[in-house]
Amino acid sequence: MGVEEKIKAIEDEMARTQYHKGTEHHFGKLKAKLARLKKIVGQHRKGGARFSVRKGGDATVILIGAAYAGKSSIFNRLTGAHSKVGDHPFTTQRIIPGIMDYKGVQIQVLDTPALELAEGEILSFASMADLVVIVCEAPKRNLDRMLEGVRRVKVKEEPLVIINKSDVGWGGGFCVSALSGEGIGELKEQIYRRLRLVRVYLKPRGGEADRNRPLVVREGSTVRDVWEKLRLRGEMGFAMVWGDSAKFPGQKVGAEHVLKDCDVITIAVK
Numbered sequence: 001m002g003v004e005e006k007i008k009a010i011e012d013e014m015a016r017t018q019y020h021k022g023t024e025h026h027f028g029k030l031k032a033k034l035a036r037l038k039k040i041v042g043q044h045r046k047g048g049a050r051f052s053v054r055k056g057g058d059a060t061v062i063l064i065g066a067a068y069a070g071k072s073s074i075f076n077r078l079t080g081a082h083s084k085v086g087d088h089p090f091t092t093q094r095i096i097p098g099i100m101d102y103k104g105v106q107i108q109v110l111d112t113p114a115l116e117l118a119e120g121e122i123l124s125f126a127s128m129a130d131l132v133v134i135v136c137e138a139p140k141r142n143l144d145r146m147l148e149g150v151r152r153v154k155v156k157e158e159p160l161v162i163i164n165k166s167d168v169g170w171g172g173g174f175c176v177s178a179l180s181g182e183g184i185g186e187l188k189e190q191i192y193r194r195l196r197l198v199r200v201y202l203k204p205r206g207g208e209a210d211r212n213r214p215l216v217v218r219e220g221s222t223v224r225d226v227w228e229k230l231r232l233r234g235e236m237g238f239a240m241v242w243g244d245s246a247k248f249p250g251q252k253v254g255a256e257h258v259l260k261d262c263d264v265i266t267i268a269v270k
């Protein structure tokens with residue numbers, strides 16, 4: 001049996017085995033063996049990366065946490081996708097992307113394998129995301145360790161910590177239940193707020209603004225940022241703005257003008 005096959009066999013065994021006090025020791029041995037084998041593979045494989053995912057949407061949120069916390073169940077609730085949910089730990093074996101469509105914004109959500117399986121790799125994905133959501137099953141179980149790991153890789157925002165399975169009585173924090181749906185609406189709203197996004201609607205000169213598809217930028221973005229995101233040819237001409245950032249509807253503004261949520265903008269090409 002090759003090293004890759006041995007890794008697969010151990011991962012399969014971990015996925016099949018119920019995790020409880022009685023199997024804790026066996027799991028520990030399997031994990032150590034897995035770590036040893038992965039080190040060997042890492043030495044042979046260029047770059048050593050096991051997971052890959054293409055960035056998509058207007059912003060990216062990553063769900064991380066211990067095995068069996070309910071990451072995939074929450075991911076499915078947020079995105080309407082169907083990541084496999086297991087009645088044993090270590091069900092998710094790779095990073096799975098989905099889209100949460102919220103207030104017209106396309107937020108990419110990533111489901112991940114349990115941190116116990118590939119902490120280093122998952123945390124390196126976390127460092128590239130716009131927001132990390134730590135999913136806990138019981139309050140504070142391994143939370144300090146997870147927070148420490150997330151801070152070590154210098155994530156963009158303070159992570160959002162949620163406690164799943166509120167239907168079985170967990171409490172003491174931001175509680176949700178992927179099973180009953182309790183708190184999921186609030187979770188979507190919290191994710192959206194933490195991302196601090198601004199929706200801008202583009203209006204062609206003399207035409208109507210396209211209200212279906214906003215252009216999404218980070219809070220504090222300017223007309224120049226929108227122009228750059230549009231990647232148009234030529235030089236930027238004048239810009240006109242309607243909405244909260246404008247002193248009056250259709251105000252002519254410069255490239256450094258800071259936009260507000262739901263502004264309508266016309267940018268002319270020189």
Ligand SMILES: Nc1nc2c(ncn2[C@@H]2O[C@H](COP(=O)(O)OP(=O)(O)OP(=O)(O)O)[C@@H](O)[C@H]2O)c(=O)[nH]1
Nearest residue numbers: 068069070071072073086089090091092165178179
């Ligand atoms: N009671 C209850 N059970 C839940 C809830 N969310 C998930 N579960 C159950 O918890 C178990 C693990 O759920 P998953 O979503 O697979 O957990 P995970 O964190 O993705 O697990 P891994 O992929 O193995 O790391 C499954 O049996 C789910 O049905 C919840 O809110 N309440």
Ligand SMILES: [Mg+2]
Nearest residue numbers: 071072091092
């Ligand atoms: Mg999972």
